[in-house]
Amino acid sequence: MQNSSLVTLANHSREKIEYLIRMAHEFEKNPNRRLLDGKVVATLFFEPSTRTRLSFETAANRLGARVIGFADPKVTSGTKGETLKDTIMMVSNYADVIVMRHYLEGAAQYASEVAPVPIVNAGDGANQHPSQTMLDLYTINQTQGKLDGLNIYMVGDLKYGRTVHSLLMAMRHFSPTFHFIAPDELAMPDIYKRYCEEHGIRYVEHQDFNADTISDADILYMTRVQKERFVDLDEYERVKDRYLLKCNMLKKARPNMKILHPLPRVNEIEYLIDETPYAYYFQQARNGLYARQALICDVLGITLDDIQKKL
Amino acid sequence: MTHDKLLVAAIENGTVIDHIPSDRLFDVVNLLHLEKMKTAVTVGFNLKSADMGHKSIIKVADKFFSDEELNQLSIVAPNVTLCIIRDYEIVEKRTVVMPELLVDTVKCSNPKCITNNEPMQTRFRAIGSNGDILRCCYCNRDIPRSEVRIK
Numbered sequence: 001m002q003n004s005s006l007v008t009l010a011n012h013s014r015e016k017i018e019y020l021i022r023m024a025h026e027f028e029k030n031p032n033r034r035l036l037d038g039k040v041v042a043t044l045f046f047e048p049s050t051r052t053r054l055s056f057e058t059a060a061n062r063l064g065a066r067v068i069g070f071a072d073p074k075v076t077s078g079t080k081g082e083t084l085k086d087t088i089m090m091v092s093n094y095a096d097v098i099v100m101r102h103y104l105e106g107a108a109q110y111a112s113e114v115a116p117v118p119i120v121n122a123g124d125g126a127n128q129h130p131s132q133t134m135l136d137l138y139t140i141n142q143t144q145g146k147l148d149g150l151n152i153y154m155v156g157d158l159k160y161g162r163t164v165h166s167l168l169m170a171m172r173h174f175s176p177t178f179h180f181i182a183p184d185e186l187a188m189p190d191i192y193k194r195y196c197e198e199h200g201i202r203y204v205e206h207q208d209f210n211a212d213t214i215s216d217a218d219i220l221y222m223t224r225v226q227k228e229r230f231v232d233l234d235e236y237e238r239v240k241d242r243y244l245l246k247c248n249m250l251k252k253a254r255p256n257m258k259i260l261h262p263l264p265r266v267n268e269i270e271y272l273i274d275e276t277p278y279a280y281y282f283q284q285a286r287n288g289l290y291a292r293q294a295l296i297c298d299v300l301g302i303t304l305d306d307i308q309k310k311l
Numbered sequence: 312m313t314h315d316k317l318l319v320a321a322i323e324n325g326t327v328i329d330h331i332p333s334d335r336l337f338d339v340v341n342l343l344h345l346e347k348m349k350t351a352v353t354v355g356f357n358l359k360s361a362d363m364g365h366k367s368i369i370k371v372a373d374k375f376f377s378d379e380e381l382n383q384l385s386i387v388a389p390n391v392t393l394c395i396i397r398d399y400e401i402v403e404k405r406t407v408v409m410p411e412l413l414v415d416t417v418k419c420s421n422p423k424c425i426t427n428n429e430p431m432q433t434r435f436r437a438i439g440s441n442g443d444i445l446r447c448c449y450c451n452r453d454i455p456r457s458e459v460r461i462k
Contacts, residue, residue: 084429106425106449125423127450191453 004299005112005119009130009166014173017137019304023294024138024287026307027062031289033310034064035302042095043069044087045122046076047103051263051285052122052131056099059292068095085114092117097300100124118299126162132262133166135291139284140219143258147174151216155181155209156223156243156268158188163262164223168192171201178203181213183239185230209243215252220245220278222261222268245269250278260284319355325372327394328384333357336367338387338461342416343371343380350374383416385409386445386459409442417445417454418462424450433462 009017027033041060045053053071060067068091070076076087084102088111091098100111101122108121108128123129141147152171154164158180168178169192178196180188180203187205196203206213214220225243230236245259247270258280261269265281273279297307331339336356339345345352351372360366375395384391385407395403415432426433426449434448443456 084425085431102425103423104425104428105421105423105451106447109449110425110429110431124425125450 004301005108005115005121006130006295006299007108007112007119007121008128009133009170010128012170017170017173020134020291020294020298021138021141023297023304023307024134024290026304027290027293028142028287030311031062031293033062033307035297035306035310036060036063036065036096036300039065039096039300040094041065041067041097041099041296042091043067043071043099043122044091045069045071045101046073046084046107047101047123048072049101049123052101052288055285055288056120056122056131056292056296059289059296060099062289063293063296065096069099084111088115088119097296099296120295120299123162126160129162129166131288131292131295132163133170134295135284135288136163136167136221136260136262137170138291139258139260139280139287142287143280144218144256147171149175149177150218151177151179152219152221153179153181153214153217154188154221154223155245156225157186157229158182158223159186160226160229161223164188164221165192167221168201169195172199176201179206179213179217180204181206181209181243183207183225183235183242185235185239186225209245209249211249211252214249214257216254217257218254220257220259222259222265222281224264224266224268243268245273247272247276250276253278319353319358319368319370321399322351322353322370322372322396323399324397325350325370325374326376327396328369328371329366329392329394330360330363331367331369331388331391332363333365333367335387336369339367339369339384339391341461342383342387343376345369345371348374379410382407382410383413385442386413386417386456387461389456409437412436412448413445416462418460419447419450419452420454420458420460421447421450421452424452426450 043053043056057067092115097118099120099122102124105125105127108124112119121128121130158164225240227236257278259278261281353370355368357365393405394401413435417435419426435445438444438446445454
């Protein structure tokens with residue numbers, strides 16, 4: 001079963017990504033399809049993540065599955081010294097699929113090698129978070145009507161931001177032009193710029209963040225600049241407001257431009273922007289439900305055809 | 312006969328591993344588990360070398376390693392020379408080739424990698440044009456070959 005697990009989207013073909021988007025689209029039309037009647041989905045959160053857990057559990061519930069699991073690692077035997085393998089083997093006796101969030105990098109890959117049931121990676125440390133990437137791709141496609149040839153602007157913490165790295169890699173099939181807007185301390189790492197060069201992806205780096213720099217954007221992907229990432233706190237104070245998106249910066253924006261954010265937002269998007277047609281982060285979060293329904297079905301071998309038949 | 316050959320006695324049968332960078336000698340010992348060897352092992356450390364300045368050499372009597380065992384040496388000493396000795400004669404001379412997949416030989420440098428927190432084997436893939444970068448199959452950390460630590 002290990003090959004059906006979802007550890008990363010990095011190796012998915014264009015066709016596979018488009019197929020998953022079509023699956024998610026069916027769930028957008030109707031999320032209540034009892035495709036998992038009689039099945040048990042385990043959600044093992046070795047690291048708390050309320051937003052991701054609720055989204056996965058809602059996905060499982062709307063598919064008709066029962067959900068077991070834990071939201072707080074303090075209640076598990078991991079604190080007594082149990083290995084990840086033992087926990088996974090034990091839960092595999094009860095569940096048909098395991099959704100796992102773990103604080104260690106590579107945990108999902110390892111779990112997929114030892115588990116007799118499919119694993120869905122709900123984030124493993126700073127490594128991969130494929131369901132977030134899937135919902136980002138779905139949202140971009142939903143708002144632009146396509147994935148090909150878009151101008152995608154990434155703003156804020158591009159150094160530690162796992163979501164921007166995963167999105168960058170998953171977009172390689174679709175000839176995007178990336179614009180990276182970040183302070184020096186949080187600039188896009190060289191490894192990802194090299195990745196762009198190796199895959200023929202155009203990118204431009206900016207220091208300024210104003211109405212002119214973002215006037216060509218189709219997607220403005222905002223991230224949080226986190227204080228704890230800075231060694232020099234004076235530097236944080238100096239740059240923190242430079243990457244704040246304000247209403248007046250949208251006056252030259254393209255009509256199709258949409259602002260995305262993986263949430264939670266702290267202060268990087270002015271609240272007035274919520275009322276503009278450009279704001280799309282809450283719809284983006286809702287798409288997480290459809291994307292996760294598609295991913296859970298896919299690892300269990302449920303096809304697009306099966307979904308379409310189950311109205 | 313050259314001076315360093317006098318320092319490290321000839322063997323009748325076995326394997327000679329020559330041109331080991333001296334700072335990697337103990338990595339080679341560990342990779343081949345020479346500490347568990349029952350036959351004679353002769354080690355020459357910091358010998359003068361025309362090509363390398365200083366080198367080390369190991370002679371293992373009555374032991375013929377598998378290709379898999381020897382190719383692991385490419386992680387720490389890609390330019391070693393291997394001589395297979397039978398009846399005091401070199402019957403085969405070869406170099407090592409970097410394996411595509413390294414199983415449980417290299418330690419991941421990422422403390423948050425699952426391999427450093429579970430009783431499990433490590434796996435690395437050699438990438439880059441010369442295989443001079445090793446990528447952890449679990450956390451995807453890239454480690455330049457010069458910074459590799461043996462598990």
